[in-house]
Amino acid sequence: MFKKLSLALCVLTISLSCKSQDVAVTDTIIDSYADNPKLVVGIVVDQMRYDYLTRFYKKYGDGGFKRMVSEGFNCKNNHYNYVPTYTGPGHASIYTGTTPKDHGVISNFWYDKEEKKQVYCAGDDSVAAVGTESVVGQMSPHRMLTTTFPDENRLFTQMRGKTIGVSLKDRGAILPAGHTANAAYWFHGKDQGHWISSTFYMTDLPQWVQDFNISDQAESYLKVWNTLYNIETYTESGSDLNTFEGGFNGKETATFPYDLGMLKETNWGFDILKATPYGNSLTTDFAIAAINGEQLGQDEITDVLTLSYSATDYIGHNFGVNSKEIEDAYIRLDKDLERLFNYLDTKVGKRNYTVFLTADHGAINVPAYLQSVKIPSGYINTLERQETFEAFLNKTYGTTEIVENISNNQIFLNREKVTALGLDLEAVQQRILNEQINYKNISKAYTATTMSSVNFSSGIEALLLKGFNQKRSGDIILVNDPGFISYMPTGSTHGSAMNYDTHVPLLFFGKGIKHGQTFHKTEITDIAPTMSALLGISFPNASIGQPLGFILDLENE
Template structure:
């Protein structure tokens, strides 16, 4: 009887165990099916549009808000996700570095683009970030020996191509070559930039193609560029309503050649003769109209957003930078440029709605850096600021090496707020390079315009977790940067006393807009701090693809649906 009872008990337990296993198997199967369904139903946007506005301060969104229409910046701000406290987290804040950091999701420490130009210490010469003699110009005689090969990491555009087994199209466009080439990445189908002078054409490089597509030639031959230079640039609204900026003709702006006063109106048909012919188009507000025209032509010519794969169009508006450099942050010219850019954005977004379709595209808008107010203007308001005299600084540095080491040959180069030491001479004099570095670091702080100084060896041995030295460290690349780095005083620039510039780690150069808009993004706003390097990983999360291979940024989860 006991044996029978034991047999029944064991049989019951085995049945229950089998039932549990069946239930468990069903649960796992259901979960796997759910994951599979999610993957199978993954819907990426048909087109990603990245818009970078060159030299746009965040406060332009607020300062000129009541001058904007409803369909440009206001539409993006109200219907997209507006991040109000986004900063570049490195030095230097230059165009090439900004575009690269946005698209790679990391800083110069990893991606290697440490400036627009820099001193290459191994080749002992200045180089330009996208110059590449391995390739030839496409579309004209010169200006196209370019490629992104000095960029050491992948971009979000590269990762999208890799994720789709090289399907889908990636195209970068801008008036500036570096602003088209670096965002488009290493795997781009094309990058196009504007060749001024007597050409007046969008061109490319054999890195991408052997001949320009028919649609590009058609655009170049359409006479659009020439038509803009037959216009007069006057204010969009009555200049008396431009109360957000200082007087039109002032001492803080640089006039165009052939015009005595830096003031409206500008007869471009007359000015082009003494201002580089088609180069003048880069430097006026109509350059942004022209860029918008070409962006629309690119979408039509390449059928972007029409295939089963996701395409990526990287657009950079450069004319705002040229205008800012010439006339300054507080000029009527800058105000009018943003009023007109707002109209360009409205036109472009409506075009995307029609040609790609609402719900089929995602867009982000940001800037590659901001800009300082003209120091000579700030000085009239008793605000500290000034100008860094490079010649006086060089003489000061040589005086220190003469005093401490009895030589004026220890400095090989001074550029981009970095000192490159002459290693051969230091070795020949049997000097300790660490001592040379430290002596100069200690003495540089005595130069009136220097705020901070630090050696490369300190950068390699110390981790700075906050402040200006952290941003300096994020911009330091052991392979390419100098032996001593220094930071000028706030609002102190190496520039003329007219016009604005940029490059520092101070908030006037680092604080930029960032708006995500379209498919996959929420509506909303946030004042939470985010570094600019968070854009690329956020796009990777949206697209469900791998992040760029040097990424140090993080996904901004609050913007994603």
């Protein structure tokens, strides 16, 4: 009896001691996070050229872009350090701290040499849609090969810190949030107008998302889009009526105003919102609902919200970078940012959150407009180039089957056919390069062999190298002349190594950020290690960027 009592007392003492230690350990964990921001918000504005920040600056209020500049740090010479400058690679590179060479997202779509078909950067047939029956919900980050800084924050906090991704575009929500995200949500327009996800994250939408979807918030934006201010004051953009803009089906001219309710049926239903500033307003509404619904930033362990504003990209592609529509979109986005920051001030606390804002790429001025002001530019005659190339292949090799695919300015060879014809792969690559370099508006060409064996450290060649993935990229890489694009004659596009595509804003503000500005060159891959340094966590596993120590103000926090 005495032995049993002694044993019981011993077990009780040990148990109480362990519980005491657990409490102490938990307290230590919480204390270790106390100096970190409660919430990090990463904002990517799709297709935001750097000069949108300066060109429209006088039109902005004090609470959006100007607040970030006046309270935070402005990196004025921030560039992409690789090509191609597309949405998928851009979002992946911002959050992984590396380039397509390592993270593997070499484009939005690319030809998969193993599957022998075109694949989508976020497509995943192994998952099901949540919130819709459409295949647009079959998405995940599985094609991205490396971690993001939100992944590293999840690992560091033993999965206590949440990560939520939000964007109109699936890839804009999924790739930044990473592999361990609690959720990523994107907008399904058409006849639905709902925010959706996939079974990669969940089996059912949370109640707060269901409530948002049935609130008819999306439908409330199917109204007239007119300029926020008098159109005569929009002196930072071109004339409203011109020949350089696309417009909407069902409206004769690309001029204000646009009755979205009337135009909805001929412009893919709710998807019309994506090409208006209201798409960004809806994204802000949903982001605020996510902060509240997921209780982001409500404890001492850092959460991450990845937020991508996609409407600016759709508007730029449709109307061009010098349009009244673009100017109005950024004036209205500034208001949405102010609304978001005011909510964060109230919900999380002014000195409890950190924000960065950048873009996934810039955009070229409409070449037709550039031509009208005598700047070298134009459009690639893709059909003529293809016919000439096919004639060369038939004459040289007796078949066109030696080429398997041409996409993203890359030529993919059919390596089995090369072997069957008894040809040397490197010799074929070089001979095709020698042919292509003679074509109109091709300024440079490189083989995969060169990209795999030469370490370029400067110029466009260095950018090509960082965008080249040995397993996924093509056999010949082509570079078009500056100012020349393969695109429709209206609207803007992107993808090149030129400054109009690589130079994008980079703003930081909030907890742990100094006030200042610099013309020192920064690169897009510096963002993730900077945020990791701020949080005291591991850098993403393939990060090549450098922490921007000059923006961090850790001593005064």
